[in-house]
Amino acid sequence: MITATHYLLLSVGLFSLGVIGVLTRRNIIIILMSIELMLNAVNINLVAFSHELQNVVGQAFAVFVIVIAAAEAAVGLGIILAFYRNKETVNIDEMNLLRW
Template sequence: MIITTTHYMLLSAALFTLGIIGVMTRRNVIIILMSIELMLNAVNINFIAFSHQLQNVVGQVFAVFVIVVAAAEAAVGLGIILAFYRNKETVNIDEMGLMRW
């Protein structure tokens, strides 16, 4: 029983799919943002698994950048949710048609 990069890729694919299912099925914007964090984590697992497989540190460097973008996205996204909730008293994404074309 040797764990190869393929095992990590399968785990990452499954976690990414869980994130997509969360985005598609839930109507609460906060949970949708959390599902996006799950997907970013799946990407990070892939990056680091390949960094381990190829014995190259660049994968880990890009994982750091992914974490930076995730932090920025969480801060701005939650700020938007707070501002929206203050105006409309809802976090249901079906009622957020303000900027819909």
């Protein structure tokens, strides 16, 4: 029998994979993709509880999470393109203009 705990464990695993990607990769595009993985983990949580509680609100919130993800991808990739045009790099180690 698959309970909500199983879905939560899957969600924890996927979220942790996203954290690993954000903390260890240096290509900022891959970092953004890892953030998408984390948002997906949150969505799995919401939908699993929607199913568990037989309540539709979880799905409504998952729709909002997808909206945020789309907006984040559009703006984030726009920033990456603008940065690449100026500095010819997508390495976050070289993105230190705002650092002291």
